[in-house]
Amino acid sequence: MHLDLTPEALLTQLGYPKSEQTLKQMKDIIDNTEGFEQFSRHIPSFNDALAVEKGYIAMSNSEPYLKIKCNEDSTADNLSAFEALVSHWADKYKLELRVANKHTYYIIGQK
Numbered sequence: 001m002h003l004d005l006t007p008e009a010l011l012t013q014l015g016y017p018k019s020e021q022t023l024k025q026m027k028d029i030i031d032n033t034e035g036f037e038q039f040s041r042h043i044p045s046f047n048d049a050l051a052v053e054k055g056y057i058a059m060s061n062s063e064p065y066l067k068i069k070c071n072e073d074s075t076a077d078n079l080s081a082f083e084a085l086v087s088h089w090a091d092k093y094k095l096e097l098r099v100a101n102k103h104t105y106y107i108i109g110q111k
Contacts (some may be wrong), residue, residue, distance in 0.1 A: 014043075046089055095108075
């Protein structure tokens, strides 16, 4: 089964309200992310897995990318598991990630 997520569906999956501004932002992210259609259908399940470790996927306000972030109040165990999960997902889907700052990564696209 092949599942393509629309910008509207991604907004809903990530917990954003649908508005003209958020739809434009998501469309810009999709257009700017190399190979987005190849891994986008896995974003909702990855976001769910991150939530267990107090992490999440969000739209960046400063860059035209999705970002993977871990909550500031995470424990060392959560941070370690978060880092392992991000690394595994990036390797599995051959993703290029850019470190934004501690425990925050931008999804640049596929390698």
